[in-house]
Amino acid sequence: MKKKSIGIGMMGLGIIGGQVAKVLTEKADMLAEQAGCSLALRKIKVLPVDLERPLAQELPADLLTTDVDAFFNEPEIDIIIEAIGGENPAREYLKRAITSGRYVVTSNKEVIAKHGAELQALAQQYGVGLRYEASVGGGIPLIAPFQYDLVANDITGIYAIINGTTNYILTRMAREGIDFPVALKSAQDLGYAEANPVNDIEGIDANYKLAIMASLAFQAVVKPEDIYREGISRIGSRDFRYARELGFAIKLLAIAKRVDNSIEARVHPVLIPEDSLLAKVDGVYNGILVEGDLIGKVLFYGQGAGPLATSSAVVADVVASAQDITFHVGNRLKWQPDSGKKIKPMDEIETRYYLRMNCADRPGVLAQISRILGDNMISIASAIQKEADDVAQTAEIVLTTHPASEKAMRQALHQIEQLEVLKEISNFIRVEHI
């Protein structure tokens, strides 16, 4: 016996919620055909302040409620969409939705990154679906591939440009030779960066998204605090100039790798070869490269944010939930995280490095630096010494290395800093040959 109509409740009527309501309403016929039943938006939980907004005024008044208990007590709601964002009260609302037997769809990366394991266990216990495709990469399919399309693979690596704001800023810096503060200001003026940009530029947003992807890809619990994180604010226009000279682009990457039972997870700026496909992912676009033993390399590219793209993923999850309800399928995700997997401390990772240093313009400086690197078992791949400043009598030295351990590199940097000839280590960026 198939249900003729599935009831939907939504929490939040901001930019995402508003667009989701619009799609559910305007595309009702098409979605009913896809879902095999009609999808009826029955109630929206809003804040008092939302009632004044134009969108709220356009909707039937009895569709909106500011009373959270009334919302959860609404009888004919089968699916609850959480479009509030942030950790709290979203977490409590999601738990209440699940424990009241509702299928849940959310676009909330923070709550899934921090509490995904708890919520998934609860959804399994209550036999309902928990879907969150919109939490990573907007409308780009990124959750589904790990849950369905790539399940036969042992996923070995994820390399992701997953934050549009930072990618926009880095693209402007690369193209125009401008410095970070100028590019950030421009991004803010154009609405691509928020007035308080810390979540984006410090890699916090990318960190949440990587936690979600790595947990799924490696069947493990990878929490935001397990992931090493550096932002982009210390990248300078000079780094872009040297990177280009060396044949590299600079991107903020979210990287997760697995070797046996050891997981590496980190978010930081990276030099990648300029002919890499990821190097061509510019502006606000996202690009996510996934490596598996069977598929080799697969790249997913698209708009990773924005109300339209996000609504695409939210509504697809609603349709899939409705199909599951129709077919009496409870929680179909087999996510049994393996507690045997360990997160590798950052000290133990191995990668290549780019170093930019300001030194006294004297003979033997490069020799002193090289000796320290050599003593730490780090071998140099390329060296550039130029741009001497005659007045200050300084020279800039740029080095790239072959793979070395982060621990050795940190120790070498510490020793180089003690050199009398060194004015400053201007920058230190990891290099990945992908």
Added chain:
Amino acid sequence: MKKKSIGIGMMGLGIIGGQVAKVLTEKADMLAEQAGCSLALRKIKVLPVDLERPLAQELPADLLTTDVDAFFNEPEIDIIIEAIGGENPAREYLKRAITSGRYVVTSNKEVIAKHGAELQALAQQYGVGLRYEASVGGGIPLIAPFQYDLVANDITGIYAIINGTTNYILTRMAREGIDFPVALKSAQDLGYAEANPVNDIEGIDANYKLAIMASLAFQAVVKPEDIYREGISRIGSRDFRYARELGFAIKLLAIAKRVDNSIEARVHPVLIPEDSLLAKVDGVYNGILVEGDLIGKVLFYGQGAGPLATSSAVVADVVASAQDITFHVGNRLKWQPDSGKKIKPMDEIETRYYLRMNCADRPGVLAQISRILGDNMISIASAIQKEADDVAQTAEIVLTTHPASEKAMRQALHQIEQLEVLKEISNFIRVEHI
């Protein structure tokens, strides 16, 4: 009541079938966890000749049968994988599998492109799943996005580099300035092209794949014979030189667009801007750009062929089928093709064009050609005249146009061919600004 074990039968033990058997066997534990039940390979239908192959010798003898009736009468087979390829007898076998109540997984593009509608209707009638993710793009998720992830979108366009052999040949031509026969020979020597390469180089393979994607994307029946098709054999090294000078790459694209109830579907070489992401899809890789009203542009990139990548998709489909069987879900695809949609005749499409002509090296030649184009309402976007051959007293003229109808362009070409000053229309390639 969940089934503990799902029985699998496979037809065919070639390169794909052999790899699928390997994955099902070697990854049995991991797949059982993903599927929620064990997946037991119970019988493989082979040809007598297959029994001599090393792989067949490694498998338990009672797993193999050459008797098709014995195969279908095997009692404990819930899912049948068809890995034979080609139109017949695959079509009959798939019908027999469905009508005997088995869930079906196939990697066969030809049979799905030609008979997908019939097989899907049959699967709906018998309440079993029909899955064919591996039929397009190897392990790249391309069927699932249209069936699940992008269902909230009105898909407006598909632009796909979907044949690795032709993309490899075109990449070699672009990089090395060699002509088609040399590049083809090299691709054959390296095993990237078959001894009889017609299916690839004439766009037949791409045609099948586009038929499958367009049918899903537009909820219509788009058959291979509805799709205009041109291969790559007439592209010359000179075309690559001019294209580069004009800022374009040359790719074999499978294109499908929808405007209201009208569908445009065609496979042919295309000039695309060199800074387009599709222009960076090189070698044997595939890249599929999908445009929708909500997602904007999404690109999927990866290895579109090969036993490993293909087995990734086949086994993912097997896992999804097993989950559906466990949950008592029959056919979950709501594919109700809308017969109101019409395929646009090629004459009615509008695009830009690149023309390369060999003319007498005399004054006024460009004027005569321009007048004919103008008379047909075609306006010129750029013109190059050079490379005069002093001995033959000829000059090469290359033009690109603004958008014009194919009908007008064909008529203009016919009129240009009548010009006394024209030696030859050397090439005529469509241009897409994507």
